Amino acid sequence: MSFRITTLLFVSSVCLSSLALAFQNPTKPEAQFELAQQLALKPNPDSPSDVRYWLEQSAYHGYIPAQKQLAADYGRGLTGEINYSQAIYWFTSVALNDPTDSGFLLADFVQYHQAQVSKADLVESWYQLAALKNPQAEEAYNQFLEDRFNQLRAKQVSEIVDLDKKTIVQEEQEQVISTTQQKAEFLTIRYAAGTFCLAVLIGGGAFGYRWSSKRAHIHSASEVAKSQQLENQVNELQFANKQLKRQFEKVFKEFKQIKAQTGNQKLAVACAMFGYTPHSIPDSKTVKLRYRQLSKLYHPDSRGSEEEMKRLNLAFKTISQNVTKE
Structure with missing residues (x-):
């Protein structure tokens, strides 16, 4: 009798553990969206991007409420960096998949962000969305990314x-x-x-x-x-x-x-090399992030050269000495 009770308790604990694990790592879009809402109410300071992560998981499964909230999150920078291109991407997805919306949120967003949203943001978002099901669009999207990189390279x-x-x-x-x-x-x-x-x-x-x-x-x-x-x-x-x-x-x-x-x-x-001005140097964390991004362009293993990388390191050292106190 004692053995049966012990076995039953063990099986019950295993089941409860499995349920808890499944709740923390849901696979259904509705559950993923619900988990994002709970994390938003009690954010984890050690991992503030968890909310956006679960919104993305739910949105990629086609859950419309998650797509709407994720688009707004990218547009306003609620749980991460602002990214207008991604905001347009998800507003466009809502426009195509939600008959009750029919493009209203997309139009409203572009209307109120005309100064921030560029034509390149619109083209990138629509190419990216079309590339999911259209091979021709995927090819055009890759060409667009290559052209944009070449323009950035020429500017650099x-x-x-x-x-x-x-x-x-x-x-x-x-x-x-x-x-x-x-x-x-x-x-x-x-x-x-x-x-x-x-x-x-x-x-x-x-x-x-x-x-x-x-x-x-x-x-x-x-x-x-x-x-x-x-x-x-x-x-x-x-x-x-x-x-x-x-x-x-x-x-x-x-x-x-x-x-x-x-x-x-x-x-x-x-500052010119980093895209800043002496009066608008951000905090050290942002400067280090920009340094890592530029390193991908200037490093000898990434189409750059040792001379360009040397200039970048010298510029990073100069800016770090004048960086904003955190």
């Missing part, structure tokens, strides 16, 4: 050429900075030497003047002339010293301006 090559030109200008600016810095150092030495000479001359003049005063009764006329000459020399040296100081301050100011411009130029060049 053009930007690299521009970066090369900016690098040349940057090197010329650095040369100017080096020359200006040397000039500033030379003026600093001259300024220090002039100040020292002035101090020595004034000190020597004061001593000579006191000595000459004691002997004024012997050589009064001669000493007055020498004192006047010494005073004139001191005035000339003071005037030259002031001019030298103004020149030094002017050169130092120009040096700081050129140095600041060069630093901004380096950041601007790096």
Whole structure:
């Protein structure tokens, strides 16, 4: 009797475990959609994309409510990144499969996102949808993706050429900075030497003047002339010293301006390679994601070259030093 009870409890626990596992990994679109709703109410911070995943599973099985919610999710970025092309894809699927909709949601979405939705987004979505059942559309879709990649590649090559030109200008600016810095150092030495000479001359003049005063009764006329000459020399040296100081301050100011411009130029060049501006650098996570995407274009194993990859790494390092604090 005890053995039967134990066996029954064991079989029951196995069945319950199987049911729980089946609920967490449903295969029917209705159950997948329901699981997505439950996850949306209690999202998992360690895996925030679970909601979109189960919506996609249900939508790919043709469940209309899931397709509508998934399209809205892509359009508004509720549980992941915004993707207008995918939003149009699922709104189009709803238009084709839901007689009560007949394209209303698609038209409404395009109407209110005219500034964000491009013709390429529409073409990509419709080619992608048609390619599911039409071999000709699949071929056209592949050609579209290849053409778009070639356009992106041409744009990247053009930007690299521009970066090369900016690098040349940057090197010329650095040369100017080096020359200006040397000039500033030379003026600093001259300024220090002039100040020292002035101090020595004034000190020597004061001593000579006191000595000459004691002997004024012997050589009064001669000493007055020498004192006047010494005073004139001191005035000339003071005037030259002031001019030298103004020149030094002017050169130092120009040096700081050129140095600041060069630093901004380096950041601007790096941002241009990533598609940013110095005033719109996102957080480090987004920058790293863009770096991985660009690496697929620039890496030598992916139609790129070592030189292009080197530029990308340098740009990533420069941007990382100026990235937004998370």
